[in-house]
Every structure is written in structure tokens, then in C-alpha cells.
Amino acid sequence: MTAETLDQLFAEAFADFKAAVAKVDADSFTEPDPETGERWDLAHLLGHVSEMLEYWLVEVLRVLAHGPDEPFGRLKRSPERLLRIDRSSQLTVAQLRQEIDLRAGATIDLCRILTPVQLAQRGDHPKFGSMTVEAIISEFGVEHLREHAAQVQSLS
Numbered sequence: 001m002t003a004e005t006l007d008q009l010f011a012e013a014f015a016d017f018k019a020a021v022a023k024v025d026a027d028s029f030t031e032p033d034p035e036t037g038e039r040w041d042l043a044h045l046l047g048h049v050s051e052m053l054e055y056w057l058v059e060v061l062r063v064l065a066h067g068p069d070e071p072f073g074r075l076k077r078s079p080e081r082l083l084r085i086d087r088s089s090q091l092t093v094a095q096l097r098q099e100i101d102l103r104a105g106a107t108i109d110l111c112r113i114l115t116p117v118q119l120a121q122r123g124d125h126p127k128f129g130s131m132t133v134e135a136i137i138s139e140f141g142v143e144h145l146r147e148h149a150a151q152v153q154s155l156s
């Protein structure tokens with residue numbers, strides 16, 4: 001995959017997410033997460049998306065800066081993840097949407113400038129093992145946004 005293709009995939013996933021958010025009632029809740037049982041209202045969901053976009057952008061930059069097999073990432077039940085979600089969800093929906101726009105834009109900009117060598121750089125995730133920068137952005141950016149777009153669409 002090229003950097004141009006990756007930035008297009010990310011931009012499309014982000015556009016789908018934004019479109020889903022625009023149609024949802026702020027008082028809705030997600031279905032329980034099968035793994036953790038967590039149920040989120042719109043503010044918590046947006047808080048997670050905001051913090052996850054920032055988190056994974058920084059993790060990609062860390063892998064790029066520190067070379068092959070740099071440890072990166074976290075797990076769903078990582079205390080830091082839950083704390084960041086709670087902290088982010090204390091912002092207003094408007095503030096969260098602004099943060100999400102900025103962080104998604106920064107990720108798209110990064111995708112546009114990555115070289116093939118940088119896309120192939122590897123880091124070591126605690127659950128998934130060795131992953132390229134391309135795979136990190138695809139899995140934790142593109143696919144994650146798609147999952148949350150579907151989750152927003154299912155709010156009840």
C-alpha cells in the first residue's frame with residue numbers, strides 16, 4: 001500500500017465516522033462491549049475516539065523515531081486507556097468533535113508524507129506482535145474508526 005492510499009482509506013473511515021456522529025442523539029448508549037461489558041454514551045464514545053486518535057498517532061511516531069521492534073501499544077483493559085477515556089469524556093461533545101477533527105487531520109497529514117521505508121518500519125505490540133507502521137495505522141486507525149462508525153450507528 002502507498003502512503004496516498006493509506007491517507008485516503010483513513011480519510012474515508014473518518015468521513016464515515018463523522019457522518020454517523022452527525023445523525024445520533026447525544027443521550028444514546030452503545031450496546032455492551034462483548035469483551036469488557038462497557039456501555040458508553042456519545043460523550044464517552046467521542047472521548048475514546050479523541051484519545052485513541054491522539055494515542056495511536058503518538059505511538060506511530062514513537063515507532064518511527066526509535067527503530068525496529070520498538071514496543072508500542074496497549075490492551076483494551078489497560079488502566080491508562082480507561083483513565084484517558086474518562087478524562088476525555090469530561091469535555092463537551094463540541095470540544096470532542098473539534099479534537100477529533102484535529103487529530104484525524106494530523107493522522108491524514110502524516111499518512112501523506114510517509115515513505116515506503118517508514119510504512120514498513122516495525123514495532124512490537126503486546127498482543128499482536130510485530131506490526132508495520134502501515135498495519136498500525138490500518139488496524140488502530142482505519143479499522144478502529146470503521147468499528148466506531150458502526151457502533152455510533154447502533155446507538156440506542
